Amino acid sequence: MGRGDGSGRIVSADGADDSGAGILHVDMDAFYAAVEVLHDPSLRGLPLIIGAPDGRSVVSSASYEARRYGVRSAMPVSQALRLCPTARIVPPDFTKYRDVSRQVMEIFEQVTPLVEPLSIDEAFLDVRGVRRLWGSPGRIGAMIRERVQREVGITCSVGIAATKHVAKMASTMAKPDGLLIVAEADTLDFLAAKPVRAMWGVGPKTAESLESRGIRLIRDIRATPASALERAVGPALAVRLRELAEGRDPRGVDTSRVEKSVGHEETFDVDISDPEALRSEILRLADRVAGRLRRAGWETMTVAIKIRFADFTTVSRSQTLPEPTSVGQRIGDVARTLFDGIDRKDPVRLVGVRAERLSDAGGALGLWDDDADWRRVEGALDSAQERFGSGMITRARHLGADRGRGSAPHPKAHGLEG
Structure with missing residues (x-):
């Protein structure tokens, strides 16, 4: 499983099977830090902490060079500097981040009208209807990565799957600057051995509740009786987690926030x-x-x-x-x-x-x-x-x-x- 510092990264080989996988999750790599490097190339390769320099502020983002020292988002800057004393602190500039985000989203919208931005640096794309125009989902994912790199100057990671949930998990595993495809027929096998903490929407408290009952992997959710799962996380979330563990995710790409x-x-x-x-x-x-x-x-x-x-x-x-x-x-x-x-x-x-x-x-x-x-x-x-x-x-x-x-x-x- 990929980690926040880029170790454990998993990517697909060229020509990997993408049958049934029409949903892409595209996520910019260390976005704030990448934008700062874009505007000041002298920062490239340095451990960067994006945040205010005062001791009470928290880390907004960090470059992969800083993450390898254990620096993480939402960590106090003072703690981050203890972990990585050589890090360069760069104050955040959200005007720049929004501008670059618009550039990236425009590329997505030129590929497919079905784009759902999740945040300033990530989005879901449904490419099932544009295959005649651009090719297979794997080809589209590779094209998007190449265009973002060439036209904007930063890198992104892409997960491709049959559902939004699996596509988002796949993009996380492919970071940084990678592409991971999960064919529809491989969905259950892909999910089985992943930790419950890797599931989209499972936070630390939910993960602790599951793990305390021996439910550590996604395949454990499938094997757990409904009553036991309900006692761990409540009835509504229990149903939801079982659906996701079994590869079912009815959520489509929601374009309602996209302006024509x-x-x-x-x-x-x-x-x-x-x-x-x-x-x-x-x-x-x-x-x-x-x-x-x-x-x-x-x-x-x-x-x-x-x-x-x-x-x-x-x-x-x-x-x-x-x-x-x-x-x-x-x-x-x-x-x-x-x-x-x-x-x-x-x-x-x-x-x-x-x-x-x-x-x-x-x-x-x-x-x-x-x-x-x-x-x-x-x-x-x-x-x-x-x-x-x-x-x-x-x-x-x-x-x-x-x-x-x-x-x-x-x-x-x-x-x-x-």
């Missing part, structure tokens, strides 16, 4: 300094966003852009429109105006365009429709692309304009975000 949005972004192989090349790329992405809106029958009230510079600094800008639209030219004009308003002109690593605050299309137009000509042009473009393929029809200005475009999956293949 549609976005495309591009990571360049070579950082781009030419502002006109970047403005052209923004318009190309806006066209793709608008095409997705039209196919889904949506319009947007807010246009947002994301610009990531060569040093991984990321800025976002957004603007609310006077009326909803699904016209690429309109979205592109707003996005490029937002881009022009960014003072920093350093080389750019990534650009993104996003439509937010979506609503059903078909609302009444005003007396004058300033976008009427563009609606006709883009409607004809939609028809031509439907007939000949989206890769065959584009604006003339985009022809031959690769300009270092990245090797990530092409934006036209990104799944609809929900």
Whole structure:
């Protein structure tokens, strides 16, 4: 069983059986510490304690180098320093953490519309409906790990299973920077020898109550009479634990907390300094966003852009429109105006365009429709692309304009975000 310091890590071999395993749990590795290293590379490889430097504060997070000394989250900083006197204390910066979290979640939402964020640094994904687009669950998990590393600059661990409970256990065992697959047929064997403390939702007190009665492993839960299990943890939890121990978990991925949005972004192989090349790329992405809106029958009230510079600094800008639209030219004009308003002109690593605050299309137009000509042009473009393929029809200005475009999956293949 993997531990918090990364020892005991278990990962799957390439091509491991993933049949029946359509739920992913993706968890960032030592997230706060990783973000601090991202913003200050001189911290890489050092034992880091994320927390206030005063003696009464507690550890918010710690790097794996510090965890190997026994440092843990929620431990008093004073105790952590006794365990690891050479540790560097870094005050937490939640603005940075939220920004990086948004970047990661955007990658998830580009893969599948079924994303359930659990916290700032972890989420469940249901990928059963996007296999034709991206491949098997194992392939999707590997792709997500690669994209998070390449596009954001931090690592994550992925558990893949038939249920949320087993997927979360698997991601914990794969830490750090690993992937563990549990095929549906292997679920019971996977669970059998794991300690009850490894179960999602079993805290220290529940674990102590079970262990005091000789119920130490998950297979012991299966073998324990219902009455004895109820005396240990109460009737409701007893039923729940038995279900989980037998591999049953009816909970689906809950997307109710996910705001509807549609976005495309591009990571360049070579950082781009030419502002006109970047403005052209923004318009190309806006066209793709608008095409997705039209196919889904949506319009947007807010246009947002994301610009990531060569040093991984990321800025976002957004603007609310006077009326909803699904016209690429309109979205592109707003996005490029937002881009022009960014003072920093350093080389750019990534650009993104996003439509937010979506609503059903078909609302009444005003007396004058300033976008009427563009609606006709883009409607004809939609028809031509439907007939000949989206890769065959584009604006003339985009022809031959690769300009270092990245090797990530092409934006036209990104799944609809929900």
